[in-house]
Amino acid sequence: KNEVEQSPQNLTAQEGEFITINCSYSVGISALHWLQQHPGGGIVSLFMLSSGKKKHGRLIATINIQEKHSSLHITASHPRDSAVYICAAFSNYQLIWGAGTKLIIKP
């Protein structure tokens, strides 16, 4: 069992739909990092959080430390949101990466 697990692995949705990507972890962490990777490689940091909830534009990230679970939500999804979304947990001062969720938003 991986220490950081994401679900779903793949997600296809229609433009405008509300998207939820889940991340569960089994290790003690100091913070959780959500990142986005577009085809072609570049990785963009979306959020880093250690408690509660953060919002940036149409993106919302939440974390429940007791349940060892975090979610990334996208409201009013758009084709440009199509990318791989990765959660990575800070544990013992290193990032433990999830496998990523490939999101495709169809117009």
Add this chain to the structure above:
Amino acid sequence: DTEVTQTPKHLVMGMTNKKSLKCEQHMGHRAMYWYKQKAKKPPELMFVYSYEKLSINESVPSRFSPECPNSSLLNLHLHALQPEDSALYLCASSPFTGPYEQYFGPGTRLTVT
């Protein structure tokens, strides 16, 4: 300026070549990282520099040689690579090591022939 730059974008090299990858940041970050990413996999940490000193080497073969000439620059020297070393090489930086947001460069796509 929240940008991490990497050069070159693409590199094709033979197994006997010597080449270098370059990474630069001007955010005043004191931690810099090299990652290797194979297709459809998450990045794998290779090296961590903290205050220009190598602090973590994740058992990377000696054909990869990192260098941090100053607080803004990070190089990865490549020599006698194998075809299985073909991958996307990503550089990142953060204010310090530990639970701080990491900022990534666009990567260098390396092909070893």
